[in-house]
Amino acid sequence: MEWAILFVGSVGAGKTQAIRTISDIEVVDTEAGATDETALLKQNTTVAMDMGVMQLGAHDKVRLYGAPGQDRFDFMWDILLDQSRGVVLLIDHSRPTPVEDLAHYMAQLTRRMQSRVLPIVIGVTHADMGGPLNLDAYRNYFGETTLIGHRQAVPVLEADARSLHDVKTLLLALTSMLDMNERFPARGSSNKSLHA
Numbered sequence: 207m208e209w210a211i212l213f214v215g216s217v218g219a220g221k222t223q224a225i226r227t228i229s230d231i232e233v234v235d236t237e238a239g240a241t242d243e244t245a246l247l248k249q250n251t252t253v254a255m256d257m258g259v260m261q262l263g264a265h266d267k268v269r270l271y272g273a274p275g276q277d278r279f280d281f282m283w284d285i286l287l288d289q290s291r292g293v294v295l296l297i298d299h300s301r302p303t304p305v306e307d308l309a310h311y312m313a314q315l316t317r318r319m320q321s322r323v324l325p326i327v328i329g330v331t332h333a334d335m336g337g338p339l340n341l342d343a344y345r346n347y348f349g350e351t352t353l354i355g356h357r358q359a360v361p362v363l364e365a366d367a368r369s370l371h372d373v374k375t376l377l378l379a380l381t382s383m384l385d386m387n388e389r390f391p392a393r394g395s396s397n398k399s400l401h402a
């Protein structure tokens with residue numbers, strides 16, 4: 207079976223890098239020279255999407271999509287979300303207000319997914335560059351907000367997008383969630399047989 211995972215998150219968090227790290231093929235990217243405030247952070251930025259491919263076990267071929275971090279290219283998100291079965295949200299810990307970044311991207315995802323609830327895994331990147339890392343600061347966000355449609359557990363993991371081990375761990379968490387959702391579908395969504 208062929209299916210897709212979407213990497214989203216803050217500018218420079220490592221979405222393109224993560225896909226390059228794990229893809230079995232040369233990544234197709236749409237990076238262009240950064241302009242405006244992004245140019246202060248990095249030379250290139252994704253303007254449309256990245257795409258890699260990963261073979262998973264004997265039967266699954268997983269397309270790895272990377273969304274642009276900049277809000278002005280967010281028209282791509284709906285298209286890519288629509289194609290995807292799970293989301294890896296990368297947050298750059300070295301940015302000034304990373305927990306607010308998390309809130310921003312979660313709000314966007316929740317709004318755009320509407321009734322479709324996709325599993326999400328959070329990867330906190332650049333822990334080697336920012337202040338001391340306490341993952342609870344990120345986890346508390348999920349305790350405090352009432353995320354409609356996101357009552358599911360959202361794992362929060364530290365990850366360096368350059369590390370094969372770390373990117374694999376994120377994808378393992380996500381594929382485990384997908385597997386659980388398939389075995390134990392949420393009540394009310396696919397238990398039609400109970401009422402047949």
Ligand SMILES: Nc1nc2c(ncn2[C@@H]2O[C@H](COP(=O)(O)OP(=O)(O)OP(=O)(O)O)[C@@H](O)[C@H]2O)c(=O)[nH]1
Nearest residue numbers: 217218219220221222223251252275331332366367
């Ligand atoms: N030091 C450090 N660098 C990292 C880490 N994760 C990713 N990087 C680097 O951060 C830089 C930016 O990564 P990109 O993959 O271009 O970021 P992006 O999320 O695709 O950014 P946009 O496309 O602009 O939204 C690259 O040079 C990565 O190698 C990390 O955990 N620590």
Ligand SMILES: [Mg+2]
Nearest residue numbers: 221222251252
């Ligand atoms: Mg990119």
